[in-house]
Amino acid sequence: MCGILLHYLGSLDGSRNDLIDEVHEYDESYSGDRVCSDGDGTFNEIIPYIVSRGPNYSSLRVNREHGISWFSSILSLRQPFTRQSIVVDERYVLQFNGELYNSEISGNDTQYIVSLLKSCDGDVVSLVRKLDGGFAYTIYDLKEGNIYFGRDTIGKRSLCYSIDENSGELFISSVTGTRGTFVDCLGGVIYTYDTKTHTLDDTKVIRDKYVVTDMTDELENESQYMELLYGTLYESVKKRVLSIHPTHIENSPISILFSGGLDCSVIVALICEVLKTEYKGPNIVLELLNVGFENPRTGKMPHETPDRLLAVNSYKIIQELYPDIDICLVEVDVPYDEYLRVRPKVVDLIYPKQTEMDLSIAIAFYFASRGHGFVTNSDNERNKxxxxxxxxxxxxxxxxxxxxxxxxxxxxxxxxxxxxTRQINNIHDRNLNRDDKVIADNGVEVRYPFLDEEVIQYSVSQIPISYKVNKGILRKLALEKLQLRDIAQEPKRAIQFGARSAKMTKDGNKNGTDVIKA
Structure with missing residues (x-):
């Protein structure tokens, strides 16, 4: 996970032409007090948000001739370690946030993009269309004066922008907080900003929108489709597990956002299958992160939330299925006073989302991904x-x-x-932009096996619609292929209700669509 911030000053008049060429690097030590020639208030106010997303390294680059400043941060997951922003052949300046899974990648995926840039001859749009994974990026063409930016087709990484129509000033950032008039980038759009004409082209896309097939089939053929879905999901999980660089996977657990329900339990089981059959290194711990809130309105405590009760039972089932894999259930308890303390920060992070529902979902993901909780040992002792x-x-x-x-x-x-069809094409705005902002603020990266390009393509175009009623085909996979027993029949429960992060006060008549009040 990385943080991206780009500032193009627009028309350089006498009052704005005070930039100097400079590059500064910070190895896990950026303190926020560095003064650079780009003294813009918005630019410098956003920098701390970017730093939180990439705790291993930060850098500042300013180019006076082109009137652009870049700030980048890095969470390093693949070797060799690659600093950003990167100047490529004196032609391009690259910022990249995400993970790529193209089969030809053998090392660092940012270096893979560098290799593509060296041979793209100005055709950045075609380059972006080759990328397979979850990502956001900025690419500045020093020769043509074009700034390319955007997100992958589904929009797994957050990115937004703001343009001053008068001066042509442009900001692009992973996250902004409640400042400026920023617009979230649409998933899959390759934005091109021409610094010569101050015009934005948002007509180019990575691929056409997904269209769900309306074909139906008899249920006796469901097993055939389920087997193919299993294989596709297995490969999706496999490449997301094995692409974590060995120095991380051997010394650091793999974490899963875990409600105990069907979807996350399928992912946990598939990770276990991959570790059993594909991974040959030292023992890996799986951390199942489950969050529960103290809710004054209901009078219930974290250990009484529906998701906590479900997670404990599901955890036991998965432990029985995979006794040779070290799995721990991390119970993240959120007292009400801690909720109140963090609430303003989460409201700020998720901007421009501003509804009660967005807050209740985002704050659950924030605390779960932060992962400060308790683990119960074999002696039934609960330790921090x-x-x-x-x-x-x-x-x-x-x-x-x-x-x-x-x-x-x-x-x-x-x-x-x-x-x-509407849901999968809108997930970048409905969920992903918001979720990435709060999760990445904890200096971690989230991976979504169900949102792999091949999984989506198979699911929308090959699986008959008749198998997608109440997740019928996924339940069949969980029960018959993964032996998840009772978990396979668990009903859908939204995280804000399962964790009890919604309607926290006696004023419980708020609607999810209500705008957040201070």
């Missing part, structure tokens, strides 16, 4: 435990692909087809 994993896995995407939301239950095949 802080998450050690820096790569987190999530089951997000299963509801959108396989019809998991309650509102889908009574829809016709035609209605369900339309709704699932």
């Amino acid at each position: 435990y802080n998450r050690n994993g820096i790569v987190l896995f999530s089951g997000l995407g299963a509801d959108e692909l396989y019809g998991g939301y309650h509102s889908f239950a009574n829809k016709s095949i035609e209605e369900l087809t339309v709704e699932l």
Whole structure:
């Protein structure tokens, strides 16, 4: 996970032409007190947000001739360690945030993009279309004066921008807080900003939108589709596990955002399968991160939340299935006073999202990914435990692909087809931009096996719609292929209700669509 911030000053008049060429690097030591020639208030106010996303390294670059400043931060997951921003052949300046899974990558994925830039001859759009993974980027063409930026097709990494129509000034950032008039980038759009004309082209895309097939099939063929889905999901999990560089995977656990429900339990089981059959290194710990809130409105404590009770039972089932794998359930308890203390920060991070529902979901992910909790040992002693994993896995995407939301239950095949098409193409705005901002603030990276390009493509175009009623095909996979027993039948429960992070006060009549009040 990395942080991206770019500032193009726009028209350089006498009052704005005080930049100097400079490069500064900070190895885990940026203190926020560095004064650079780009003294813009917004630019410098955003820098601390960027630093939080990449705790291993930060750098500042200023180019006076082109009127651009870059600030980058890095969470290093692949070797060799690669500093950013990168000047490539005196032609491009690159910032990259994310993980790529192209089969030809053997080392650092940022270096892979560098190699593509060296031979792209100005065709940055075609280069971006070759990338497979979850990512956000900025690429500045020093020769042509074009700034390219955007997110992968699904939009797994957050990115937003702001343009001053009068001066042409441009900001691009992973996260901004509640400042400026920033707009979230759409998933899959390759934005091109021409610094000569101050115009933005947002018509180019990585690929066409996903369209869910409306084909139906008899249920006796469901096993065939389930086997193919299993193979596709297994490969998705495999490349996300094995692409963690050995120095991390051997010394640091793998973490999973764990409610105990169907989607995350399938991911945990698949990780265990990969570790059993593909991984030959030292023992790896799996940290199942489960969050529960003290809720004054209900009078319930964290250990009484629905997701905590479910997680304990699901954890036992998974332990029995994989006794040779070291799995721990990390119980993240959030007292109400801690919720109140952190609430303003989360409200700030998720901007421009501003609803009660966005807050209740985001704050649950914030605390879960922070991972300050408790682990119960074999003697039934509950001891403090802080998450050690820096790569987190999530089951997000299963509801959108396989019809998991309650509102889908009574829809016709035609209605369900339309709704699932809308859901998967809107997930960048509905979920991912918000979630990435709060999770990455804890200096970790989240990976989404259900949102792998091949998994999505197979799921939307090959699996009959009749198997996507109440996640029927995923439940069959969980029960028959992974032996997850009772977990396979667990109903959908939104995290804000399972963790009890919604409607926290006696004023419990708030609607999810209500705008957050101070």
